[in-house]
Amino acid sequence: MNRAAGEDWRGARIGVLGGTFDPPHRGHVRMAAAAREVLGLDRVFFSPAPHPPHKRDEPLSAWTHRRAMTLAAIQGEDGLALTGIELDSAPSYTVDLLRAASARTGADLYFIMGADSLADLAAWHQPREILGLCTLVVFPRDGRPVRVPVDGPAALVVFESPRVDVSSSAVRAALAEGTAPGDALPAAVSAYIEHNRLYRRC
Template sequence: MARIGIFGGTFDPVHHGHLIVAEVMMEELGLDRVLFLPAGQPPHKLDRPITPAFHRLTMLQLALQGNPHFGISFVDVERPGPCYTVDSLAILRREYPGDELVFLMGEDSLRDLPTWREPNRIAEQALLGVALRPNVEVDLATVFAAVPAARDRVLLVHVPLIQIAASDIRRRVAEGRTIRYQVPRAVEQYIERHGLYRTVTTPVGRQRATEVRGV
């Protein structure tokens, strides 16, 4: 039985902070593999345009090259409508029936878990690998009272403080400022080559997602 980390996000764009967190979580939690799960249309970002899936997937592919323990799941970008974590995990459970799934999240996400769709089913389908963050306080007793299935399913991990944000990267590109060393060089070149983030992005696209399945 393998232990697989599931790392969800829009990755718009993927940056070094994502990669460092995934590597630290993999080591600390004894993961055999980390699957990056790029969002299709996140339900909490319905009012924000997202870069088309094809570009986000290609940038992920470029960023993950050279690490045999990292991979990409297309579960969310290939299905219509808002994508909820509980549904994504149900699909992944069927894809990896003999393995143990660990859903990777930040401490702020654990705090908000009771507000997610069917949080008990989320905890039943995967362990919760939680990256501890400074200035974020989570009352575990409150979380467990609201989500009983999460009790004894939470794995807390200390990760380095990495103050890189995708929103800041997009803003810097729009302002013509450097993003060197915040994203892998191949991702930086891809952003430049395709003119990403210079203007307002368009709604997420799924129609070309399968074209980058060579990951």
């Protein structure tokens, strides 16, 4: 089945933001919107990973919930879209996501990430191939220095803002304790979580 049927991959510059999105928060949306505006991206696709390899032993919300929350997070945001091209890929490696995106568009690809993820890039599957498939767009996180930890040529764009100081794990922990996570979540995501009783201890 073609999971990307009906998705509009046309354009000269396409952004990709992959992640678990459990749940998606305002930091994700702000990064995507800033990258699109500053870099002139035609579109930024959010891709919730169905089978994130680094979280095989961790509890994870169903992909259907994470997809629905991501769609809620970007609803009404100009130029932000959702893709399902990873759904048939297990495990969900970033290099495979970028290959699938490259097969659907002749556009230059921009992979959006936080500095914390960049610091772990050397441990990712086929990191050098990732560098060859896209320009990395990196946002500050927790004061981490921005350095590509993989030998080889890399196209890199570093943003100084918005600084992403919220994490999905912190949001989950707050919700599990019955504490509202402030303004970390888009209102539609908060409503979805409440309606479906996600992240509660019981």
